[in-house]
Structures are given as C-alpha cells and as structure tokens.
Amino acid sequence: MLLCVTASHKTADFDLLERLSVHTSDIAPLIAEHDACVRGAVVLATCNRFEAYLDMDDPVTAVEAVGVEAALLAIEAATGVDAHEFEGSYRVVTGPPVAEHLFSVASGLESVVVGEGEIAGQVRRALGEARRHGTSSPELERLFQRASEAQRGVKNATALSRAGRSLVRLALDLADSRVTDWSDLQVLLVGTGAYAAATLAALRDRGADHITVHSPSGRGHRFATKHGLAWTDAAGFARTAAAADLVITCTSADHHVLDARVLTEGRGALAEEMPAAAEAASACPAMPGAYGGGRTLVVDLGLPRNVDPDVATVAGVDLLDLETIRLHAPLDELQATDAAREIVRDAAARFAQVGERQNLTPAVVALRAHVFGILESEIERLRDDDGRTEQALRHLVGRLVHTPTVRAQELATQGRAADYVAALDALFGITPAMPQERGDAEGRDAASA
Known part of the structure; x- marks a missing residue:
C-alpha cells in the first residue's frame, strides 16, 4: 500500500516548513529502517512542502499507523520537529489517492504559484535521492516515473504552464x-x-x-x-x-x-x-x-x-x-487548472489499474499452473500413441482457463483483484503467493542456501 505524509503551504506555516527542510536526506533511510513492513521511502522537500512517500506491506495489521509512526519518528530524529509540534500541520493520504496527489504536485497544481515548472525537477531529484540511499522500491519507482509522465501530459495538453509563474x-x-x-x-x-x-x-x-x-x-x-x-x-x-x-x-x-x-x-x-x-x-x-x-x-x-x-x-x-x-501568488487559472486536473485523474486511474493487474498476475499464474497440472496427470494416465487424446485435452484446458484469465483483467480494472483471489481460494483451494511474499520466500531460500 502507498502512503503519503504531506505538509505544505496549505496546512503548515512557513517557519515549520523551514525547519522541516533541514537535513531531509537523512529521513528516508530512517523511515526504511523503522519496520520490516516498510518496503521503501521517498522524501520530497521543496520551499513550500514536505512529503514522505512510503511503500507499505499491505497484509500487516494497522499498516497505516505503522507508516505514519515511521515518518514522524524519522522527521523528529532528523529535523528536531516532534510529533506533538507537527500535529495539525500535516495530512495522511493512503492507497490509490496517493498517485493522484503526487501527480497533482508534480504538475504544479498544488504549488503556491499554480503551474510553476520547478517542481517537476524536484520530484525527479527526490526519486534520485532515494535511489542513492537505496530506499526506493519497485512501486515507488513506478509511482514517481508515472508522475513525471503525468506532468509532461499536463504541460503539453494545457495552458497551465504558460499561465503559471515561478x-x-x-x-x-x-x-x-x-x-x-x-x-x-x-x-x-x-x-x-x-x-x-x-x-x-x-x-x-x-x-x-x-x-x-x-x-x-x-x-x-x-x-x-x-x-x-x-x-x-x-x-x-x-x-x-x-x-x-x-x-x-x-x-x-x-x-x-x-x-x-x-x-x-x-x-x-x-x-x-x-x-x-x-x-x-x-x-x-x-x-x-x-x-x-x-x-x-x-x-x-x-x-x-x-x-x-x-x-x-x-x-x-x-x-x-x-x-x-x-x-501575492495569483489565483488559479481556472479553465487550465480544470483541464489539468482531469488529465491527472485519468493518469492516476491508469496507474491504479496497472497496479491491480500486476497484483493479480500471481493469481492467474497459480490458476493456470493448477489446471495444467491436472492436465499433465491426465495426459500421463491416458497417453496413447497417436497423441489425439493429449491434443484434445490441451485444447479443452485452454478453453477452460481463457475466461478466468480475461475476467482477471476485467476485475483488476474495476479494482476487485481481492475478489478474484478469494474466489480461487473458495473454488479451487488455490492461495497464490503475491509479489512481496515471493520475494520474501526467495530471500529466505537464498539465506538458507
């Protein structure tokens, strides 16, 4: 699960933002070290905002509370701003809305001067900093790369960058x-x-x-x-x-x-x-x-x-x-801003859909492995010399798994990946290993070897 702890000119005063901007390079490593359920962290600090983006292991109980605690403790250790002082000056965004929030930030929609161009480079540098510290993760990489794409889409398709000023x-x-x-x-x-x-x-x-x-x-x-x-x-x-x-x-x-x-x-x-x-x-x-x-x-x-x-x-x-x-910042250029936000929403929806499809891939693989495993045992039992039985069985199984595979893509697009996984378990007793679980298992195998 993606999580963002964000403080900006909309929620915090200038003095607090100034204090948060000191020693920010230390924060992401401290967040990543807090708990094993923190897969990665990227910190974005500009003259008008401070944001910590976290990739959390979803199955963990109270994962949101753990992520917020990790961010607040890291902020206090690095900048001296404790949680009590920070209270009321930040908000927490979790799940799919994180993508829309970052895409809006990268496109200049949340800046003091709406449409300002400097923020796009700052977003790219934040990811580069996380890479240097080894605190990025595949999901955060995908999030920040798509944010840059969304920013370019807004720039190319709207007059926002021309209306905005740095x-x-x-x-x-x-x-x-x-x-x-x-x-x-x-x-x-x-x-x-x-x-x-x-x-x-x-x-x-x-x-x-x-x-x-x-x-x-x-x-x-x-x-x-x-x-x-x-x-x-x-x-x-x-x-x-x-x-x-x-x-x-x-x-x-x-x-x-x-x-x-x-x-x-x-x-x-x-x-x-x-x-x-x-x-x-x-x-x-x-x-x-x-x-x-x-x-x-x-x-x-x-x-x-x-x-x-x-x-x-x-x-x-x-x-x-x-x-x-x-x-003295100017008011939003309303028409350009509305068009830009529509582009951002579409980009965030696509980001979520791709994520759902990726999450379902292990389930589809598990289903196909289960069915084709049964097929192989039947072929072995009924194998004849001319191969017609094997050909017929493979054709039958291909037809059987086609619709469940297509439905997986449809449910992922609708945000119902969990329903598909639950159905596999209920109908076939298949419990697919999701991406993080596979990574953990591979790590344990490597360690034992």
Whole structure:
C-alpha cells in the first residue's frame, strides 16, 4: 500500500516548513529502517512542502499507523520537529489517492504559484535521492516515473504552464514597478544549483545584463564560466552584495549566507575604496526609492532561509522572502487548472489499474499452473500413441482457463483483484503467493542456501 505524509503551504506555516527542510536526506533511510513492513521511502522537500512517500506491506495489521509512526519518528530524529509540534500541520493520504496527489504536485497544481515548472525537477531529484540511499522500491519507482509522465501530459495538453509563474518570476514582477531599467541593474545571484539557473533565465528575460554569481560552496567560477557571468569569491562577497541593486539568494545552505553585518561591512569597504563615487551616488540617486537608484532589494528564495531578517534594518534595503512572495501568488487559472486536473485523474486511474493487474498476475499464474497440472496427470494416465487424446485435452484446458484469465483483467480494472483471489481460494483451494511474499520466500531460500 502507498502512503503519503504531506505538509505544505496549505496546512503548515512557513517557519515549520523551514525547519522541516533541514537535513531531509537523512529521513528516508530512517523511515526504511523503522519496520520490516516498510518496503521503501521517498522524501520530497521543496520551499513550500514536505512529503514522505512510503511503500507499505499491505497484509500487516494497522499498516497505516505503522507508516505514519515511521515518518514522524524519522522527521523528529532528523529535523528536531516532534510529533506533538507537527500535529495539525500535516495530512495522511493512503492507497490509490496517493498517485493522484503526487501527480497533482508534480504538475504544479498544488504549488503556491499554480503551474510553476520547478517542481517537476524536484520530484525527479527526490526519486534520485532515494535511489542513492537505496530506499526506493519497485512501486515507488513506478509511482514517481508515472508522475513525471503525468506532468509532461499536463504541460503539453494545457495552458497551465504558460499561465503559471515561478516564484522567482513572481518576485521579479513584484519588484518591476520600482526598477527603472533592468539592463542597468547590478545583480548578485547567490547559488549555483538548478534553481539558480531558473533564476538566471528569469533575469535575462527581463534584460538584466550585469549579473555576478557567488557560491557559498565554492562552485561560483564554474557556474559563471558556463553562463557567461562575473563571479566573486568569499573575500569579495560583502563588497559585491553592498554594491548590488538586487541580491537573489537560492542556495541549499542550512545557515544564513547574508545578514546585516555583511552588508554593513561591505558598505564600509566600498566607502574606503571609492569615497567620492559613493558620496555622489548617495547624493544624486537616479530615481529615489527605486532599485538601481538608491535602494537595494534582497530576494530570499532559500529554504531554510538564506538571509537573516535583520537585513531589513539596514538603511535603503528591502527584503522579499518566500512568506511575502506567496501572499501575492495569483489565483488559479481556472479553465487550465480544470483541464489539468482531469488529465491527472485519468493518469492516476491508469496507474491504479496497472497496479491491480500486476497484483493479480500471481493469481492467474497459480490458476493456470493448477489446471495444467491436472492436465499433465491426465495426459500421463491416458497417453496413447497417436497423441489425439493429449491434443484434445490441451485444447479443452485452454478453453477452460481463457475466461478466468480475461475476467482477471476485467476485475483488476474495476479494482476487485481481492475478489478474484478469494474466489480461487473458495473454488479451487488455490492461495497464490503475491509479489512481496515471493520475494520474501526467495530471500529466505537464498539465506538458507
């Protein structure tokens, strides 16, 4: 059974989501180690959500309670957020609805900015992280791969991705009225990951030319060379930040990379290096109150926060963080969203049907083995020289198992796989070994060997 423990901007406050985003790489392994009935775990953590996806062994009593306990204990151990504090800020999704939920998330339907494109890459990376830690499972692989397919279907068939905006584009929209000329703006980009690349694209779309990159992890020079940017190292970071009209941070660092002290020190260094220029700029701003004409905008897209809130106390500095950005998120584009949700529902229904068919495969194999076993014994008893008896019996058995095989597919599509398995047991005394049971048995055989 699939299970998801999910907290997002719809259920939890920003401060809690920020705390949940720290040390998330440790969570999936802790979940997987909790109990033998946990077959796999994938953790998806973004700036607006935290989700743990679990593949649970269905026959276990109270499997949902075990899965939720595994997730909560792992979250507490890795992030320090205990179950009592988390209570009321998450919800649990189980069974077939898990697929529809993840497909909606991957398609941007549950994002702050509906239709934003960054989430698709984050979903793919979450599965990659689980693979690296060895916590994925065949069912979770299938779930996340189908989620990517659903996302592409929504993107190709609806206008949602064109209607939606990324968080960085929304932040730039909010700043636009106070920017006189984007091409004159001095921009500092802090971060070099996938989100930094999306941020760079958004800046260039607006005409920003003077962009410098800094990487707290030391990858700034490589990123700058690849994208044709200037770059600064740790020694020049404070001065570059103080000289910038726009600073955008989007790193995965678990600490503040910019605070009031850094800006103040940077301004002091600039004043010493270019006192006359600094005095002239402060005396004759191009447009008082504008970014690029007397004020600096700091946009913090990091989670955990990259920027200490105290930067807002520095004269002439405005801070725009995720909490503020999401307050200005646009309403859903209703028509595009409705079409996208229909695509997601269809994809989730297909996912469930395929799962039901896979679950019934052992039952069909067991039935056919049972019937053909009887056939072989009868052939052996009645075998004659010309083979006509054997041919007739094989034809008869083929006709007998045809309809039960077709019915298996039909019942799987209707979500009634359990009815088919129960009927085999009631009519023939056949109890097929399901996929997990076969895996366990093979493991025991290997161990004993």
